[in-house]
Amino acid sequence: MNSVPTRIGFALVVVAVWFGNPSGAAAEPPHDTHPSRATARSLSRDRLEWPSWDDVTRTLLLRDYNTRIVAIGTTMLGVAAGIVGVFTLLRRRSLLGDVISHSTLPGIAIAFLVMEAIEPGGGKWLPGLLIGAWLAGLAGIVCTKLILRFTRIKEDAALAIVLSVFFGAGMALFKVVQDIPSGSQAGLNHFILGKTASMVLADVWIIAEVSLAIVVIIGLLYKEFTLLSFDDKFAASQGWPIFRLDLLLMLLVAGVTVIGLQSVGLLLVVAMLITPAAAARFWSDRLGRTTLIAALLGGSGAFCGVLISAMFPRLAAGPVIVLTGVCFFLVSMSFGVRRGVVVRVAMHRQLKAAVGRQHILRALFEFLEPQCNPTAPMSAQLVNHIVSASDLQPMRSWTPKRLRRLLRVAERSDFIAAVRAGGYRLTTRGAELAHRVVRNHRLWELYLIEYADIAPSHVDRDADDIEHLLAPDIVESLEQLLSQRYPHMTVPPSPHAIDATSELTT
């Protein structure tokens, strides 16, 4: 149970249990076993009761004071979590976030017991409980760091050990708390799965203060955290205190966890941290924008989640908020403009089309080449000849069907014009492009033969102008070589025989 996907799965299970078990007495982690009067309304027997139109408008317009409070608090939490999450994700500390959130549990119980000992009945004081949670979260990080420093246990094992020990200790202490009369009434269990609906104005103030502090700290140390996340070795060589910066970042994660305890609970808070950041990566390749988008997605995801859960009071709010965030993530993953799945598929298709176009242009050029006078300008001569599909067939190893399709596309793009049945002529535009494609291709081939031991990667040899990728002196010497060997030619002859078999290898 220590990964984000599992956590999301867990949220699904919680919601499913609530759907399937109207009494709310689900057996696993202890939660509220006494459904409140408000929640009894929306779920009658085994099915969800859809909210009335009136309920929907009331919620969307934020007419309820309670909904307003919860929406404001949770949105601020979402924004802070999104921003911290970007650096947690980039520093590859996602799982450490999970360890921190689980480690808070014994802190809550101990804080309660201590405060109860000082002043009976005073154990429910929220800031005290949250400070206890925060300190315990820190203790979790310190333990992980110590294990890594002084033993040869690998990081994943260290994380798993700390997480389970702290969470286990927390559960054991909770049993102790339950046995105290005031303890069973304190509602500490809400910290595990969250209880958004019970948020009051004072809680929102705490969330606001902590969120603001987190955003200000990240703003001030934006440059330092960037360097830490990208290249900590270099940062250390420059004298940045990377250990302390790392610790500070973890303090911020602990801060998010602590304010998230109330709304989504410690089991799910890591999803608030990581999903907006992971989603934002699909939209941008720039850190500033990624951070901004993560804040936006985190905030709006939390806001929408609160509204949805307000319309279905019978559903646990924490999991609903997390699942709304997950929906945002899924949309980003599919439609993100930088690395979304749809964009990738489209780019792949575009690439395929470009390669097809270059192949047909090169085939046309190379078929016509022997019939032209190489010392005169090529483009002007190319347009005078008529080529048929059967002429091009042997030029490459393509199926007749694919060739017909490529010709059709080329005709649509106005590179060639049909002059009679099955006969084509290059247009002026097509001839110029073919000339360029073949020149680039052959200069690259010449370069690879003459110079490079290792070919430059990321080169499309037909489309990329050689000048853009190679140093000017190399291009110059290539062109010199070209003019020495083949005077008066603008396009070098192919260094190998052109037929379908040789094309297979290039």
Place this chain on the structure above:
Amino acid sequence: MIRSVLTQPSRSKIENEHPASSPLSIHDMTVAYHRKPVIWDIDYTAPQGKLVAIVGPNGAGKSTLISAVLDLVPKASGEVRVFGEEYHKQRNRVGYVPQRESVDWDFPVNALNVVAMGLYRKIGWCLPVMRRHRQTAMEALDRVGMADYAKRQISQLSGGQQQRVFLARALVQDADLYLMDEPFAGVDASTERAIVEILRELRERGKTTLVVHHDLQTVTEYFDHVLLLNMRLVATGPTSEVFTRENLRKTYGGKLALLDQVGHKMTLGESAR
């Protein structure tokens, strides 16, 4: 009392071992990970204004040597002086190029952002990167022939281009001593030439550069000095004197196939002379 006097090296001895003029002097340095020493008893003084290759087989501790000099890994014993002082006092005068594989190139920054990271120390805590810093970074990118790629996200650069970006990041530091960890690893021919040119330019300006280098065939062509390392310091000095078959055999031990290849090339070179 007497014993402590005896075990303390005299002041003049320390000064002899760490001449203030030397860009880098290492005295009796041992580095261990957990209980296993990786490099032993290294004594080395780098010559001023030279290009030095650090050469040795895999696992010889070449990267560890650099990391220990930069205080990135703790030293079990020994001391390091950079221009006569401890490293942390001379940080501004040292530029570092880590191994290219040591970072995540999928990170959402562009080439210019990475180069600007070399200026962060100069900019200081909490202050943002200003236009003049970006200009300095741009000039460094231009020096390595990457000005056209300033706005490219770093994952869209080829291996050689990424290496040049790293080099540019060290160049903006305007250091006097450069430590580079395998800058030639997996780069294309034109990048290799570009890097060599930069290294020579640094030498002309009086900078000292230590480079972890793998390609034995190019050592004599590129470097003035070599440091042959295989957990211990095998030999060090001008390339023409130290880069011999005998010393290479001591460094590489039984890996003869490689040696013969290089030896062949070297004898060819000698007969040509």
